Amino acid sequence: MIIKRILILPVLLLVISFLTFLLTSIVPGDIAEGIILKQGGQPTEETVAAMNEQLGLDRGLFARYGQWLIQALQLDLGTSWVSGEPVAKELAERIVPTLWLTSASLVISVLITMFFGTAAAYFRDTAVDKAILGFSLIMNCIPEFLLAFILLFFFAYKWDIFPLVGYGSLEHLILPSLVLGFGIGAGKARLLRSSILDAMNSNYVAMARAKGLTKWQALKKHALRNALIPIVTSFGSTVGFLLGGSVIIENIFNWPGLGRLALQAINSRDIPVLQGYVLFATVFIIGIYLIVDLLYMLIDPRVYAKRSNIHG
Amino acid sequence: MADVKKKMNVGLLLSVATIACLFLAAIFAHWLAPYDPNAGELSERLLPPSKEHWFGTDHLGRDVFSRILFGARTTFLVAILITVGCFVIGTAAGVTAGYFGGWIDGMIMRAVDLLSAFPGRILALVIVGIIGPGLMNLAIAMIFTSWVGFARIVRGVTLSVREREFVLAAKLYGLGNQKIMYKHLLPNVLPQLLVVIALNTSWYMTALSGFSLLGLGIEAPHAEWGMMISEARPYMRDYGYLLFFPSMAIMIAVTAFTILGEKLRDRFDPNFHR
Numbered sequence: 271m272i273i274k275r276i277l278i279l280p281v282l283l284l285v286i287s288f289l290t291f292l293l294t295s296i297v298p299g300d301i302a303e304g305i306i307l308k309q310g311g312q313p314t315e316e317t318v319a320a321m322n323e324q325l326g327l328d329r330g331l332f333a334r335y336g337q338w339l340i341q342a343l344q345l346d347l348g349t350s351w352v353s354g355e356p357v358a359k360e361l362a363e364r365i366v367p368t369l370w371l372t373s374a375s376l377v378i379s380v381l382i383t384m385f386f387g388t389a390a391a392y393f394r395d396t397a398v399d400k401a402i403l404g405f406s407l408i409m410n411c412i413p414e415f416l417l418a419f420i421l422l423f424f425f426a427y428k429w430d431i432f433p434l435v436g437y438g439s440l441e442h443l444i445l446p447s448l449v450l451g452f453g454i455g456a457g458k459a460r461l462l463r464s465s466i467l468d469a470m471n472s473n474y475v476a477m478a479r480a481k482g483l484t485k486w487q488a489l490k491k492h493a494l495r496n497a498l499i500p501i502v503t504s505f506g507s508t509v510g511f512l513l514g515g516s517v518i519i520e521n522i523f524n525w526p527g528l529g530r531l532a533l534q535a536i537n538s539r540d541i542p543v544l545q546g547y548v549l550f551a552t553v554f555i556i557g558i559y560l561i562v563d564l565l566y567m568l569i570d571p572r573v574y575a576k577r578s579n580i581h582g
Numbered sequence: 583m584a585d586v587k588k589k590m591n592v593g594l595l596l597s598v599a600t601i602a603c604l605f606l607a608a609i610f611a612h613w614l615a616p617y618d619p620n621a622g623e624l625s626e627r628l629l630p631p632s633k634e635h636w637f638g639t640d641h642l643g644r645d646v647f648s649r650i651l652f653g654a655r656t657t658f659l660v661a662i663l664i665t666v667g668c669f670v671i672g673t674a675a676g677v678t679a680g681y682f683g684g685w686i687d688g689m690i691m692r693a694v695d696l697l698s699a700f701p702g703r704i705l706a707l708v709i710v711g712i713i714g715p716g717l718m719n720l721a722i723a724m725i726f727t728s729w730v731g732f733a734r735i736v737r738g739v740t741l742s743v744r745e746r747e748f749v750l751a752a753k754l755y756g757l758g759n760q761k762i763m764y765k766h767l768l769p770n771v772l773p774q775l776l777v778v779i780a781l782n783t784s785w786y787m788t789a790l791s792g793f794s795l796l797g798l799g800i801e802a803p804h805a806e807w808g809m810m811i812s813e814a815r816p817y818m819r820d821y822g823y824l825l826f827f828p829s830m831a832i833m834i835a836v837t838a839f840t841i842l843g844e845k846l847r848d849r850f851d852p853n854f855h856r
């Protein structure tokens with residue numbers, strides 16, 4: 271299953287990048303016109319033709335796509351239509367902020383998931399469980415931008431504890447990563463709770479309890495490990511999404527990451543940057559799926575055993 | 583056990599009632615709204631909530647209550663558009679794949695795998711980025727990324743129903759493939775699809791507001807909750823109510839659809855335990 275997913279991603283990469291080319295080729299005149307207007311020029315027939323030639327839009331779709339693909343394999347993603355900088359360089363500058371935000375939100379969300387998920391499962395059907403479920407339902411339903419504004423309203427405007435927006439220090443990192451971490455962690459805590467409860471009903475946990483283990487020991491040593499398997503899977507796609515740059519949060523907090531770059535590229539119709547971004551995000555996601563696959567073997571030795579059985 | 587069942591119904595009832603109210607507000611916005619949602623009176627800008635303006639007025643002097651009603655209309659319109667699109671494409675693909683099997687199934691499911699491997703939000707953003715902003719384009723991007731969920735469920739149910747007696751009987755009776763699909767398969771799929779529709783709707787609403795916030799959704803004068811929040815941002819320090827009311831609208835709508843979806847799942851999906 272995971273192998274299939276990893277094999278499918280390069281295909282996805284090809285399909286998406288080709289789709290990008292297909293769609294942009296439908297409206298090349300508009301793109302050239304738009305760029306000329308942005309640079310303060312007059313879009314006449316000649317200037318549009320010249321711009322099309324400069325951007326390479328006068329050549330056929332497949333010729334352009336082939337060239338882009340060959341260059342991309344050599345890590346040359348072309349130059350931005352707006353800034354004239356190499357796309358690879360623009361992307362490289364944006365990775366670090368996105369990595370910071372991703373890792374901080376990931377740590378927070380893992381802590382929330384583990385803490386709330388196990389607590390709710392352990393105190394099943396008590397007030398603690400209900401409070402956690404209610405809280406995480408609300409957290410799950412609040413759109414992330416809303417949580418961002420609520421936190422900004424109190425922590426930055428009213429109480430002036432954290433800086434408003436921007437990038438550069440640890441204080442700047444706290445609010446955006448709290449927003450992302452809570453939003454992600456709340457949903458996964460609910461998932462972990464039901465996953466643990468399923469595991470607690472199984473025979474091996476009953477066996478462990480019969481051996482004399484306390485409820486907590488059985489949960490920690492036996493149920494949790496199995497319950498974590500679906501959670502790890504779901505974290506895989508979450509990290510993929512985070513590494514693509516959480517566009518909304520990065521824009522609200524003026525965070526100079528990949529998501530902000532993508533929005534800037536969209537607003538200025540900077541297709542090479544957008545294509546580079548898609549390529550980048552996909553490569554990241556492939557990497558994450560690989561890591562998740564490795565984590566699987568760590569958590570669940572059966573996966574590895576099963577696979578080696580199948581292959582001989 | 584009886585207690586659990588009673589509680590389930592309360593949540594279900596509350597969420598259905600909330601959705602019905604919001605839906606009616608959206609349909610009858612013209613009659614319910616006390617003011618024109620897009621006409622501002624600059625002399626009446628940034629008024630706090632009062633008898634005349636229940637939710638106050640915004641930075642252009644527009645009535646916030648009226649804008650929220652019309653915002654509900656936008657939200658529901660887009661959500662319905664996306665749901666219908668996903669339903670048509672997803673059901674057609676799922677039934678075809680499950681009913682015919684073989685290479686048709688293989689091809690359709692490869693496309694589904696391909697699309698669901700990539701985070702939907704990034705994909706939707708890129709598609710909107712390429713085909714341009716606007717409500718219709720946003721709906722297209724969302725349909726493109728979320729029909730796969732429908733297709734998967736429909737295919738699964740179709741596979742399990744295909745060999746059942748009533749379908750075989752219909753086949754023996756000489757009913758055409760198309761008739762069998764629509765008369766006998768669809769009714770079996772609907773309950774599970776309702777769950778997906780309810781849960782997905784909450785994500786469509788969140789996404790619509792998010793895209794509007796980024797300037798990729800609806801165009802400026804029209805009312806939309808996410809855009810109202812984004813417009814309120816420069817004034818949020820002193821005029822918190824501008825942020826509060828549209829936020830509550832989004833929260834209530836999204837929560838209602840999430841609870842509805844989860845209650846329906848408890849009811850229809852025997853494999854899902856809470």
